[in-house]
Amino acid sequence: xxxxxxxxxxxxxxxxxxxxxxxxxxxxxxxxxxxxxxxxxxxxxxxxxxxxxxxxxxxxxxxxxxxxxxxxxxxxxxxxxxxxxxxxxxxxxxxxxxxxxxxxxxxxxxxxxxxxxxxxx
Amino acid sequence: xxxxxxxxxxxxxxxxxxxxxxxxxxxxxxxxxxxxxxxxxxxxxxxxxxxxxxxxxxxxxxxxxxxxxxxxxxxxxxxxxxxxxxxxxxxxxxxxxxxxxxxxxxxxxxxxxxxxxxxxxxxxxxxxxxxxxxxxxxxxxxxxxxxxxxxxxxxxxxxxxxxxxxxxxxxxxxxxxxxxxxxxxxxxxxxxxxxxxxxxxxxxxxxxxxxxxxxxxxxxxxxxxxxxxxxxxxxxxxxxxxxxxxxxxxxxxxxxxxxxxxxxxxxxxxxxxxxxxxxxxxxxxxxxxxxxxxxxxxxxxxxxxxxxxxxxxxxxxxxxxxxxxxxxxxxxxxxxxxxxxxxxxxxxxxxxxxxxxxxxxxxxxxxxxxxxxxxxxxxxxxxxxxxxxxxxxxxxxxxxxxxxxxxxxxxxxxxxxxxxxxxx
Numbered sequence: 258x259x260x261x262x263x264x265x266x267x268x269x270x271x272x273x274x275x276x277x278x279x280x281x282x283x284x285x286x287x288x289x290x291x292x293x294x295x296x297x298x299x300x301x302x303x304x305x306x307x308x309x310x311x312x313x314x315x316x317x318x319x320x321x322x323x324x325x326x327x328x329x330x331x332x333x334x335x336x337x338x339x340x341x342x343x344x345x346x347x348x349x350x351x352x353x354x355x356x357x358x359x360x361x362x363x364x365x366x367x368x369x370x371x372x373x374x375x376x377x378x
Numbered sequence: 379x380x381x382x383x384x385x386x387x388x389x390x391x392x393x394x395x396x397x398x399x400x401x402x403x404x405x406x407x408x409x410x411x412x413x414x415x416x417x418x419x420x421x422x423x424x425x426x427x428x429x430x431x432x433x434x435x436x437x438x439x440x441x442x443x444x445x446x447x448x449x450x451x452x453x454x455x456x457x458x459x460x461x462x463x464x465x466x467x468x469x470x471x472x473x474x475x476x477x478x479x480x481x482x483x484x485x486x487x488x489x490x491x492x493x494x495x496x497x498x499x500x501x502x503x504x505x506x507x508x509x510x511x512x513x514x515x516x517x518x519x520x521x522x523x524x525x526x527x528x529x530x531x532x533x534x535x536x537x538x539x540x541x542x543x544x545x546x547x548x549x550x551x552x553x554x555x556x557x558x559x560x561x562x563x564x565x566x567x568x569x570x571x572x573x574x575x576x577x578x579x580x581x582x583x584x585x586x587x588x589x590x591x592x593x594x595x596x597x598x599x600x601x602x603x604x605x606x607x608x609x610x611x612x613x614x615x616x617x618x619x620x621x622x623x624x625x626x627x628x629x630x631x632x633x634x635x636x637x638x639x640x641x642x643x644x645x646x647x648x649x650x651x652x653x654x655x656x657x658x659x660x661x662x663x664x665x666x667x668x669x670x671x672x673x674x675x676x677x678x679x680x681x682x683x684x685x686x687x688x689x690x691x692x693x694x695x696x697x698x699x700x701x702x703x704x705x706x707x708x709x710x711x712x713x714x715x716x717x718x719x720x721x722x723x724x725x726x727x728x729x730x731x732x733x734x735x736x737x738x739x740x741x742x743x744x745x746x747x748x749x750x751x752x753x754x755x756x757x758x759x760x761x762x763x764x765x766x767x768x769x770x771x772x773x774x775x776x777x778x779x780x781x782x783x784x785x786x787x788x789x790x791x792x793x794x795x796x797x798x799x800x801x802x
Contacts, residue, residue, distance in 0.1 A: 292606035293491060294395065295599035298652060338652070342596070345391040349439070356437050371629055371648055 271329035302335030542717035616675030
């Protein structure tokens with residue numbers, strides 16, 4: 258089964274402070290280790306919300322709001338998709354990532370599969 | 379096992395995630411597999427003792443690693459002491475037992491893991507032993523898991539693993555990275571194990587299930603590991619691309635009653651886009667690295683032709699036939715020839731396909747190969763030779779060991795009778 262592991266922005270990331278050399282090395286080490294464990298399918302990180310936008314729909318009216326957005330900690334900073342046996346296994350990988358990279362929050366969510374949609378029919 | 383079910387589950391997960399690298403690191407430190415495995419067990423026993431009292435630490439992986447290194451250092455020191463090497467030092471400085479674990483360099487995890495993989499796939503072991511040992515050591519599966527995966531009784535697998543380890547010990551195989559000159563052959567042996575495991579899952583030779591998804595998943599994990607450990611090895615990338623592309627179709631290969639659905643009849647919207655994307659990206663990577671004409675990369679290129687066709691009618695059969703012609707040149711085998719026949723029939727008609735396929739019926743090793751009769755039956759059926767087709771389908775049904783396939787073949791034979799009645 259697949260899990261999407263998402264980590265959240267810190268205020269520093271949101272302020273556009275580039276990760277220090279040590280942090281970059283830590284991220285590199287994590288990605289390398291995750292690849293070596295054979296579970297990493299895909300992953301990306303995103304830049305500060307000042308370079309992004311939000312599409313907001315209220316009562317069918319669409320508004321496009323340019324970044325930056327308040328509440329840095331509510332913003333996703335990146336994701337990885339892991340192929341693992343269980344939620345527990347995904348959590349162990351997320352834990353390592355959180356400790357190595359120094360993010361404050363990582364959400365671990367199961368990816369919806371075709372079979373889930375079949376059941377909903 | 380503890381009396382804390384939650385802790386048990388945590389430990390089982392940690393064993394799955396951490397034990398391969400733990401054993402790999404320990405093997406580099408202590409040199410032999412038996413001691414490394416025994417120490418890894420000791421680390422988990424220590425974890426149970428400690429964590430039952432204090433709870434699981436925030437970073438259990440780091441704890442396991444530190445403890446493993448500590449136990450290894452302790453073991454090496456005691457071994458050396460026994461040999462009398464440090465006898466004098468130990469006697470004169472009994473206080474100096476405090477050993478800083480950091481004195482032993484962590485080394486390169488990639489090399490450690492590669493060493494473990496090379497050992498588990500050692501050419502002196504039988505293919506069965508290599509697969510079992512690899513799933514246990516490199517994938518971190520329990521003996522019971524391995525037994526379930528291979529539909530083999532646990533005691534049989536346990537014995538197979540014990541015997542494999544005894545063979546390695548008797549041959550004095552220690553932790554080693556083979557010299558550059560031997561590497562290609564050793565990597566070939568590893569790829570063979572991975573592809574065997576994948577194929578056993580992809581098209582189960584026994585049991586009542588057509589696909590064993592758990593075996594495919596382990597093979598994919600191993601393939602990704604090996605590709606991460608040898609990032610510029612084009613044949614390994616070829617193998618990974620091949621199995622990811624084949625796995626992308628797993629969901630579409632089975633019908634509602636568990637029956638196999640042939641490639642051209644599959645609902646392609648059910649193919650796994652992420653695996654296709656990864657497979658095609660690895661094929662691009664092979665090109666960027668200068669290309670290869672190895673058998674896995676060629677088969678991956680064939681699988682990519684299917685992956686690129688959003689509807690079956692768009693399949694570039696001429697390209698596939700050309701790739702099979704190439705494959706038949708570099709690694710000729712009756713099975714490749716059979717597939718070449720299928721592709722040729724698609725590109726140039728059933729008569730052209732039969733020209734390639736029918737001579738295979740005289741190849742001794744192919745007489746019990748059910749797929750040959752299934753293909754021959756299909757091509758004969760398409761050229762209107764219904765009675766001959768029926769005989770071949772019935773032969774395929776009689777020799778397959780897979781229950782689902784048998785019923786499919788019997789069904790095709792019955793259709794032939796109907797087709798025959800229709801055309802006469």
